[in-house]
Amino acid sequence: MRRSYARSSRGSYHPKMLTKVIIYAYAQRIYSSRQIAKSVRENIIFMWIAGRQRPDFRTINRFRSERMKEVLEKIFTAVLQFYWKRT
Structure with missing residues (x-):
């Protein structure tokens, strides 16, 4: 999986x-x-979460649609379940 990220010249x-x-x-x-x-x-909280890195919209879109679609769905479902259990 990590090899697919090493193709770009920007890292x-x-x-x-x-x-x-x-x-x-x-x-x-x-x-x-x-x-x-x-x-x-532009948002300080996002900057902190990203470690001051600045992925562009293409990188974000490619990551969530091609690389991590199923995993993100499971993680997001787990986060929502955790949230609803606490409330």
Whole structure:
């Protein structure tokens, strides 16, 4: 899996970081990859979660649609179940 991230000349982003950014974005009701990328550039909480890295919208979209679609669905479901158990 990590080999597929090493193709770009700019380097790669760690899958854990991208997963955290996407989950937080969904929790904030931000679903658009362009809006997520904008938030990573402009929102201090997103900057902290991303470790000051700035993946573009193509990277975010590719990651969640091609690489991690099934995993993200399971993680997001688990997060929602955890949330609903606490409330």
